[in-house]
Amino acid sequence: MIIVMEPKTDEQNIQRVVKYLENKGFKAVLNHGDVMVVIAAIGDKRLIQPEAINSLEGVREVKIIQEPYKLASREGSLHDSVYTFPNGVKIGGLERPVLMVGPCSVEKDFQGLMDVAAAAKEMGCQFLRGGAFKPRTSPYDFQGLEEVALKYLRKAGDATGLLVVTEVMDTLDIPLVSDYADVIQVGARNMQNFKLLKALGKSNKPVLLKRGASATIREFLLAAEYILSNGNEKVILCERGIKSFDSSFTRNTLDLASIPVIKKLSHLPIIVDPSHATGRRYLIEPMSKAALIAGAHGIMMEVHHDPDNASSDGAQSLSIEQFRQVCKNLNKLIGRIEYDNKLQKELVKN
């Protein structure tokens, strides 16, 4: 931590900060500049509140040097984290990028879901996604079929061999969702629902954590740290667009540079959801390709058997036919990436 003192602050203030730091077990190194004094505090940041120092007399600014998360950081794990599911599917590192496919909300028409799942399986996808509990901005919008939806998902997953991903919105629902899902999703709006994150940290299910619409990368990794530090080491990150000043033509702004940035900072797998990020069907293919080539470990996309009549997010869902075409194009790119990854694995080995 670096503490910058106000120009011309008096010696007494400086000594007060030094004492404060030493009391907390820090070593304080003073740098007398021409204009101001800068104090380097050496020790474990997590033992201290930077704001507490900030409030001491004569302190201009406190700058954090070390990233505040630990288990989520590259220092937390030497190697990229790769999770292997019971059916052999892997996610992360140099494994083949995965595809998660399904409707925004699971609806009453089970056959529709089955049709999507069958097409997904046939096209080589690994996961079936679908909402049972739906976080909707308006209380008057469709809120999800809850347990019925979970049963449908499990049934369609078992029938096709796809793994099931679905969202949980409340700590109370974790046991129920865990009975049906292979991966539990935390939605963007709940990224800082810390009670939920802690409770999922006690779970043994992998957690797919979506980036909040206004979460910085640091806040995103700190949210992951909540899960990791409570004991669950299987966290999959998901970039799904951030809020910006322009939402005329896309719902959010997909922050694709976050993929290589997060891969540099963290060992956790990260996937991209172009459907929610853009809110536009025609952008799913180009943004999926861009995400994959930028290094994403997978893509989550919305596919519906009848988008015109979807309960939610029809405009950003692909029809099954459209999905087949998009997926065919993505599979070509995924094949090339898998090939390059294999070469790189060989290099690492030798």
Place this chain on the structure above:
Amino acid sequence: MIIVMEPKTDEQNIQRVVKYLENKGFKAVLNHGDVMVVIAAIGDKRLIQPEAINSLEGVREVKIIQEPYKLASREGSLHDSVYTFPNGVKIGGLERPVLMVGPCSVEKDFQGLMDVAAAAKEMGCQFLRGGAFKPRTSPYDFQGLEEVALKYLRKAGDATGLLVVTEVMDTLDIPLVSDYADVIQVGARNMQNFKLLKALGKSNKPVLLKRGASATIREFLLAAEYILSNGNEKVILCERGIKSFDSSFTRNTLDLASIPVIKKLSHLPIIVDPSHATGRRYLIEPMSKAALIAGAHGIMMEVHHDPDNASSDGAQSLSIEQFRQVCKNLNKLIGRIEYDNKLQKELVKN
């Protein structure tokens, strides 16, 4: 709802949209322009998903005309909502603006809390605020004293006659918090925790709903609608700063124009929290004054008996001495506002 068709789309697509609308009980009025057709859909917006229409062939854009919330809107209540607490304190409308004062987190030192409460009471404040459950960005930061803190708050509230405001973070904790608090706060990070909002809608305690850091005004009022539409009509809104591209000198950007905007759109009381909005102690006084003169129904501010050693947010907390000075200045302004409000009440009566 207005449906704008793509230029030169064929008649068939237009008829499909018309049929779709009519099936949902809407009346469709066509406007043939030189370049494109615009369809006005007349009916209850809440019966239809705009995205569903958006996904129909040939549709360029769907524009919502009516605000999507109802109970929170001016149409939902003819008069400004004013809530009266059992001790006679009122909030909203043309009542005297209120002050909510206390530490960010309640800490082990009960006497410290009592000192703050006593000063608050003496200066004419109405509410004691303090965190028992703390939503912290990092899992390594102080997470709150939970029930101990609730007991302290109640005790200090009872001793001074102040009403108690404290945050709940999880549906499971609502009964516990309700046992101690007069007002239940929903933090900015939970503004779209819809399960929590619904559960609070079933509660009979007034809810203080903070605006999410990236919530639009529309999303903010829709979050209030979740509580209102579940039966709890006592919602107090709180503006506490939004995220912007500049956080060098203030933590967030305080959106003060939201006060008159929301007062135009809604009948609900709205207060301002300049402590969280700016994160800087020296900004509390000018921003509180600005908020009050812009029409806020109250101010929530952080005061700590020993900010240098606060468990959280010391840099934005006033010491008791500073608070007395700030409050003295605010009270002058509040007195003038109360006087003007009385004149206005007389006018309305006559």
Place this chain on the structure above:
Amino acid sequence: MIIVMEPKTDEQNIQRVVKYLENKGFKAVLNHGDVMVVIAAIGDKRLIQPEAINSLEGVREVKIIQEPYKLASREGSLHDSVYTFPNGVKIGGLERPVLMVGPCSVEKDFQGLMDVAAAAKEMGCQFLRGGAFKPRTSPYDFQGLEEVALKYLRKAGDATGLLVVTEVMDTLDIPLVSDYADVIQVGARNMQNFKLLKALGKSNKPVLLKRGASATIREFLLAAEYILSNGNEKVILCERGIKSFDSSFTRNTLDLASIPVIKKLSHLPIIVDPSHATGRRYLIEPMSKAALIAGAHGIMMEVHHDPDNASSDGAQSLSIEQFRQVCKNLNKLIGRIEYDNKLQKELVKN
């Protein structure tokens, strides 16, 4: 400047940074932490490119400690800058806050402009504002009457005794505008038109510099520094709203906390333009009051003799009648502020 090295970077990289700094005349102080080395570079920041250091091997981050502007900073001038115009009007410091009033664009109807000017004078305003060269987002919108408008403004200014403020958009037009205006305005879109800023630095007219819609406070003060460092010490800052994710109910987000922040960082006067910030007529009064009470040295607002037929920005312009009412209310507040300022002046003297 603080240079944070990567954890476990080798000694050679550290020595390279030290050498680089010493070659540029800096003193380098090393702080060996448990995890990483932090180098404090002491010297004149302006002799070095932080990016250059950032690009050296093993450097994780370069943190600027001192604000990069100098003449605009509190270190640049001990006292608040107050400018006195030939007619005795003063702006800045503890002087009575000023009002700048007029139409967005000057139009063909000279009498309309005269009516606005006469009302402004009568209500105690000091400045007449109006656009001769208009920066419009669309090339098909009205672009301004240019020299004709300048003549009108001068004539109306002379007739009423108001000072004239008008915008210049291009270095080529500075001589022409200088012939007519008392204050030259730089619009938000030109805040980083550095050629224009430099040329105005050579002018002897006071410059009203508007904050860019996405300019940080630091960038804003650096833009002022361009003018100051080229020799013109009369810069008036103007906050006029920044872009945020929500523009449904206001055109921009008025950043009122920037007023006390900038007054802390800089000695320059700062005013607020609520008309452009909000784009809504009904918000001018509450936001003007909030700005004044937060410490603004003046308000610039749009008034038009016939807003329904204005060439630009009618929706945010007050009619003359509305203006009289708003101004009456503002004058009460200004009177109180003037009184408080006088007390403070006395205190400073004694």
Place this chain on the structure above:
Amino acid sequence: MIIVMEPKTDEQNIQRVVKYLENKGFKAVLNHGDVMVVIAAIGDKRLIQPEAINSLEGVREVKIIQEPYKLASREGSLHDSVYTFPNGVKIGGLERPVLMVGPCSVEKDFQGLMDVAAAAKEMGCQFLRGGAFKPRTSPYDFQGLEEVALKYLRKAGDATGLLVVTEVMDTLDIPLVSDYADVIQVGARNMQNFKLLKALGKSNKPVLLKRGASATIREFLLAAEYILSNGNEKVILCERGIKSFDSSFTRNTLDLASIPVIKKLSHLPIIVDPSHATGRRYLIEPMSKAALIAGAHGIMMEVHHDPDNASSDGAQSLSIEQFRQVCKNLNKLIGRIEYDNKLQKELVKN
């Protein structure tokens, strides 16, 4: 244009709007809804100020239906615009994506520039870029070598056969820059310097227009419209990152979805500048690949012969050696895109 009236506004207000529209040559179609009246105004939007209508009594909101630019839109040109330079290089449409390479600023060391240019040519790039006039946030940063730099660029361009791209910051400098450059660049900070845009509209040189850091896509295309509507039909757009709330790890947020969005709205070529967008060297390769696969017509990137000692933006510049490696990888992808484009051209022909 759609005019939404306030609920329960009286008939008189509605008739006033209708009359106003008809006076301006519009046809007004009324839709009487249950709650409010919506008026569809049919005619040429550019003849009217939406704000003017907005300011009429009883009007709640004016919604623009048609995009306000015309020449830049798909309606402005049936086919993708492709520009062919005298040396046969093409940009736009289904042509091979181009690469623009060079230092941020041209410096005194001509040989360094030549080394970059020679490497660029050898790797198959088409353009040499470099700054002669530098828009710098601080007046104390390097401001560019001006005409000397222009001469160097021309000389290096002629020696290698590369086309020269360089920025102009002021209308006064257009003739000078035109003497040396093949493409004139407008920087992000000048995107709404309308005088400059108009003057470039009279030029016969292709203009590379960078998106402003807080410009919406609509504002971006309107800026292009300024150039196009003044007679210059050769505009190349460039996405270079927008401001967001997170700048800890990247300078700006690269908005890659803007590529397919703009290609849908406009016929103009669009390239991407990952160097300025991210400000980080290691992000250039992944973001260039992502941009190309998302459909960009080219990439502009910063390469410096000695980044550690660059006058500006060293941290985001590739060394010549790094550039060769990155370019080798990009060329593979460009080859594949060229192949796919050829297939598509064949399809279009047949």
